[in-house]
Amino acid sequence: MIAVAAMAEMMSVEDYREFLLNQVAPTETINLPIAQAHGLVSAELVEASCPLPPFDSSAMDGFAVTAQDTAFANATMPVRLTVIDDIPAGGYGRERVTPGTCARIMTGAPIPQGADAVVRVEDTDVPAGATPLRKEISVYAPVSSGKNIRAMGEAANIGEPVIAPGSFFDARAVAAAASVNTSHVRVYRKPKVTVVATGSELVDPGTSLVDGQIPDSNSLLLAGLLREWGADVECVRRIRDSVEDLRAVLEEASLSCDLIVTSGGVSAGAFDIVKDYGETRGFSFPKVAMQPGKPQACGKVGNALVIGLPGNPVSVWVSALLFVRPALQSMAGMRPEAPRIFDGVAGTGWKSPTGRRQYVPSTLKVERSGNRPVVMPVHRLGSGSHVINAVQLADSLCVVPAEVECVERGDRVQFLQV
Numbered sequence: 001m002i003a004v005a006a007m008a009e010m011m012s013v014e015d016y017r018e019f020l021l022n023q024v025a026p027t028e029t030i031n032l033p034i035a036q037a038h039g040l041v042s043a044e045l046v047e048a049s050c051p052l053p054p055f056d057s058s059a060m061d062g063f064a065v066t067a068q069d070t071a072f073a074n075a076t077m078p079v080r081l082t083v084i085d086d087i088p089a090g091g092y093g094r095e096r097v098t099p100g101t102c103a104r105i106m107t108g109a110p111i112p113q114g115a116d117a118v119v120r121v122e123d124t125d126v127p128a129g130a131t132p133l134r135k136e137i138s139v140y141a142p143v144s145s146g147k148n149i150r151a152m153g154e155a156a157n158i159g160e161p162v163i164a165p166g167s168f169f170d171a172r173a174v175a176a177a178a179s180v181n182t183s184h185v186r187v188y189r190k191p192k193v194t195v196v197a198t199g200s201e202l203v204d205p206g207t208s209l210v211d212g213q214i215p216d217s218n219s220l221l222l223a224g225l226l227r228e229w230g231a232d233v234e235c236v237r238r239i240r241d242s243v244e245d246l247r248a249v250l251e252e253a254s255l256s257c258d259l260i261v262t263s264g265g266v267s268a269g270a271f272d273i274v275k276d277y278g279e280t281r282g283f284s285f286p287k288v289a290m291q292p293g294k295p296q297a298c299g300k301v302g303n304a305l306v307i308g309l310p311g312n313p314v315s316v317w318v319s320a321l322l323f324v325r326p327a328l329q330s331m332a333g334m335r336p337e338a339p340r341i342f343d344g345v346a347g348t349g350w351k352s353p354t355g356r357r358q359y360v361p362s363t364l365k366v367e368r369s370g371n372r373p374v375v376m377p378v379h380r381l382g383s384g385s386h387v388i389n390a391v392q393l394a395d396s397l398c399v400v401p402a403e404v405e406c407v408e409r410g411d412r413v414q415f416l417q418v
């Protein structure tokens, strides 16, 4: 546990992340039909309720045979077999296949008794497609025992673990659970989040700007990111720099939300309302050794965790990636993953502030396979915390250590993918 007392000095990114995560509890769990689990996190181990496939089934459209019958089949000396049954997917064989006989069978249909292989329709004299059932067919190619048969349980046996607790139900995980006949799963409720953009200068995008007004981009950025990361964004608010307005919004949001993310008002200004309000509520205001994103805030209002991000829009993006996302993941029942760092080569040179780790929105270019990717800032202003216009071009953040003052073209650098 990182002590709040340690916050007088600049804190490392890792320590602040841990500090935040220590204040996060997962939401309660609920039991939902599998079709409603998409986008949620499993609170339990899901085991196969049925084998996959649930029965021995055909992997091809063709004819279920006894392999032995086909041993000497070829194009000039086809083997003639009597068709005794017709088995579509969703049907089953009523007759036993015996030597000299076969059953027409479709992909996914159960293998009838007596058959131990399937001959593809292409290896017979029957045209592919919707043809009337023949009384007899010619087989042009041999099949070995088991050919074109998917054995019951060969993909997963009954009771086999399929979804680990803490796994995110993306579309693939939902399909995996459904395929082994899961009806319901216990999942964590989606975290409910409110976004609050603070600043008297903020107006709707598209407004004719007067008297120092600027378009509010942070509320859209945060609401969008939070949705992309699986939150239930209940409410998006924009308020002027009034502690009273902030108090009212936070108190209302705290009644229904697990997390409130604010932007702006956390530094040293005369109207920094998150600071002013938070100080009366025991919030922490760490200075994190990063650029952008140095001034941060966090605290509790009721049961809601409040993460206060600085107002500069690129600071919002970077600190949302580094702090809000893991907090949300943890709240949603996942174990948050630390960002993976890769090696690259600087495609140009730039300056970096000493004492703070720099995160530069960048793009990657792989010039030759096997070579390190070339990392190029997406804007000549690099990590400028107001350059939100170029962030949409970034596929990575170049991470420059705190002690480095200057990156030269060709230097080995590190990056994380976004």
Ligand SMILES: Nc1nc2c(c(=O)[nH]1)N[C@H]1C(S)=C(S)[C@@H](COP(=O)(O)OP(=O)(O)OC[C@H]3O[C@@H](n4cnc5c(N)ncnc54)[C@H](O)[C@@H]3O)O[C@H]1N2
Binding pocket: 197, 198, 199, 201, 202, 214, 215, 216, 217, 218, 219, 263, 264, 265, 266, 267, 268, 269, 272, 292, 293, 294, 295, 309, 310, 311, 312, 313, 315, 385
């Ligand atoms: N004397 C000092 N001044 C500042 C310091 C400091 O240490 N001492 N830190 C600087 C750093 S670093 C940052 S980051 C900012 C953070 O300031 P605040 O969190 O108080 O943010 P604001 O002042 O409210 O806004 C900063 C900037 O961002 C624009 N902004 C705010 N909200 C939005 C929005 N919703 N959409 C678009 N743009 C927004 C705002 O207009 C300001 O330009 O403080 C430095 N100052």
Ligand code: MOO
Binding pocket: 290, 291, 292, 293, 294, 295, 310, 312, 315, 385
């Ligand atoms: O650290 Mo601030 O976030 O430079 O812009």
